[in-house]
Amino acid sequence: MPFKSTILPNTSSPFSSLKADHLALRVPDFDVAQTWLCEKLDFRVLHQWPLGDLKLAYLAPAVDDNFLIELIGGDLDFPKQKHDDLGASLNEGGSHHICFAVKNLKETLEELKSRGVTIIAEPFLVEDINRQLAFFTDPWNNLYELSQEV
Structure with a gap:
């Protein structure tokens, strides 16, 4: 990146x-x-x-x-809080997500959806960093970001 x-x-x-x-x-x-x-x-x-x-x-x-x-x-004594909304997840302190750079965000999301992965934020553009981003979660409420340079 x-x-x-x-x-x-x-x-x-x-x-x-x-x-x-x-x-x-x-x-x-x-x-x-x-x-x-x-x-x-x-x-x-x-x-x-x-x-x-x-x-x-x-x-x-x-x-x-x-x-x-x-x-x-x-x-685990304290499981991670579940988030269905990316904005709400930004109110917690500490580590937030793991980000993976991808070549084709649309294709990657389609494959994740076909595998039953929960998408919590569809692609959106952040012009300040010239990236298109999307977020998904695992069954333990850990967040993952996908980033494609545009």
């Missing part, structure tokens, strides 16, 4: 080696969530391991090993 910027990379920063690696996604049912990500989004399971009563796995998108979801499954 390149943006034109006049700000050059800060190679002298003590944090210059920082780069995105993975996002941890906490769910109440590991096996169901892993199956959902693999069947609905074509994720691949790269590695699985236990941690006490929890099950964990690294999952990667169909052709990208540079950003992973670390799936953490086990009983």
Whole structure:
């Protein structure tokens, strides 16, 4: 998702080696969530391991090993709030969504719908960032954004 910027990379920063690696996604049912990500989004399971009563796995998108979801499954005391409206979801603090860049937003949404995925925001244009966006949710109320450069 390149943006034109006049700000050059800060190679002298003590944090210059920082780069995105993975996002941890906490769910109440590991096996169901892993199956959902693999069947609905074509994720691949790269590695699985236990941690006490929890099950964990690294999952990667169909052709990208540079950003992973670390799936953490086990009983939850505080499940995520359900959102049917993107605007209302912006009233919560903390992590909001995972965004995936796609080449063709319309085709991606059609495929998600054919797989029974819940779409909560149909495509809309954000001119300030030159992107068309849409949002969907998983069964555990985690939000996902799709972004297509226009």
